[in-house]
Amino acid sequence: MLSSADLRESQRRLESRGREASERARQKAEKERILAERQAARQAVREEEARQRRLAELALEEEERRQHAAELEANNGVLYRAELVAVPAPESIAADKGIRRAADKILLPPSAGASLMSQDASKNGPMFFKLATPAGSTTHAGLLEFSAAEGFVALPLKVIRSLWGPDATEEDCAGRLKVSYRRLPKGERAVFQPRSAHFQQSVGEDIRPVLEGALLQHSCLTRGDWLAVQHGGQSWDLRLCDLYPEDAISVIDTDLEAEINPSIETEERIREEYEEAARRAAEAALATAAAARQQQEDEAAEAAAAAATATRRERARLAAEATLLPEPAADCGEPLATCLFRFPDGGRHSRRFLLSSPLQSLFHFVDSKGASGMEPGSYSLVTQYPRRVFSPPAAAGAAAAAGELTLQAAGLAAPREVLFLEPHASGSGGEAAGGAAGGGGAS
Known part of the structure; x- marks a missing residue:
């Protein structure tokens, strides 16, 4: 005998199988619906394509009927x-x-x-x-x-x-x-173009009878046709460039006005000359642009070099300025020399130095003032009279090796000294160095 639990389990299984059957039926119906929609869509596409083909065929038939009617009208009822x-x-x-x-x-x-x-x-x-x-x-x-x-x-x-x-x-x-x-209309005007540039030269004043003789051998002309004209034992090719009143005309029993255009060879030569001129102009423009770019690059390089030089000189100036000891006071109680420096650019700078100061301090001071754009070590300090030359101690050779040269040892012991900046000539560094040593000994 089944218990209530067995009955409930049986009922649950029946309900589950019912739900599964219902879901399978629903999925089958959905699948059939999708297939039916796809089939309907394909059928609609086929019907639309067939409709478009019928429309195109009807349009072609209509165009054919229109052309047929137009052709009949143009040909006065004749069609072939x-x-x-x-x-x-x-x-x-x-x-x-x-x-x-x-x-x-x-x-x-x-x-x-x-x-x-x-x-x-x-x-x-x-x-x-x-x-x-x-x-x-x-x-x-x-x-x-x-x-x-x-x-x-x-x-x-x-x-x-x-x-x-x-x-x-x-x-x-x-x-x-x-x-x-x-059915063609009678021609009124024709424009010819010789193939060769020598046609007009060969025919000269006989152009009208030559063309008339050629046209008498023809019954009609079409734009784009080629006409062979005999003259001087030679055949000349002429192209029909234009016709009036239509693109195809009858030349039977009509008074045709004829014009001659420049030859195809002449047109091609003019075109080639124009293309050559355009090519040369383009090349010149490219060359000008290249030169402009090169000039810009050169100017940029020069500006960069100038900026680098200016940066280097400013660093050298600041380094020289940092190396200088403070300027001694006029009443400091130690022997002093006041040096006036005259720069090549017209600048004038004055400073007091202790006679015990190294000669290098003069160069540091000049470098701290920019030295008229000269690099450190590229110039000497010179007195005018008597002429004495003081090279940078770093290049003074034996004098530098003997010990650092002071202002007093170099002979700059006057209360006021006037010094000029003299750039080193190329390759004269050794001579300048020697002059410094000699100058110191003389004083």
Whole structure:
């Protein structure tokens, strides 16, 4: 028979298992909720991407419809577009037929003729076509005939050079081109730029007939085209810099005003000269800046050296001042000499010294007054008449070795002595020392 304790324990286990089952159910529901939210978020992203794609497709379709309408309007209701493989056109076709303006006329396949004739394209006059490479180069050309193989467009050399550069050859004519029908306005003005700087010199006053002769071989022009002009047995390359009223014009039955810009070579030379001048100016500026920096560094070094010298001299002055004994009184009762020192900078300093004072005390006093900027030991003390020279005792050689020289022993025993500061000449230290010893003996 179960006791009340067993019943309570059983009840507790049942409640615990119930709580655990409830928690597992809650966690499972939370996990399913998170998974559902993630799935919904991914679905929303996919739907948004699909919506954006549809919007982009609709925008492209709308732009296509707009361009289609604009193209129809510009071409007076005629529309032709095709992607054809480019091949060189045989020169003999135009020559055999005696066609004059054949330098820029292309051959299209018969299917293009059928499409254009069905739209009555001849109502717009001469047919012109825009040609575009995958790289983005474009030009325009007239129509020679519809005799090219299906899927191909045959290009003359002028069109090849306009699409692939002035040095292109028939071997460069390759790849697929976008070809579309265009109605072009009659040209009013064209601006040419020779490739060579010698073009104007070679043509001279014949520029107008030379250009007219070249234009008579073409049916249209495009900004950026290259035109080959024959003169003097030589071919000259001219680039179309600008056209009016549009970037592509017809030159059939129109009075075209022509202008000639400075040549590309001249522009490049001017640019190179300008760049060279700018380079020289930059180098000069750098040199000036470097010189200024060097001057600043030199001035800073000089200032630092001057500051170090001033600090050293001030320390020497203070040391000399600290070495000096107090100036004796005039009535001290001991033999005195009053020395007047005349400095090279015009300064004058006077002091009393005991005759028993060491000669070095005179130098200490002068050093304590700055010695007109001279270093200690770099000058001698000199009397004017009779001339006697007193070098610093530390450099007096034998006299210093015999004992410290006093004022009386040095001969400075007059009540008043006038002494001048005389800098040592370079390499004359030994002579100065000798003079001190001799001066002392004479007195």
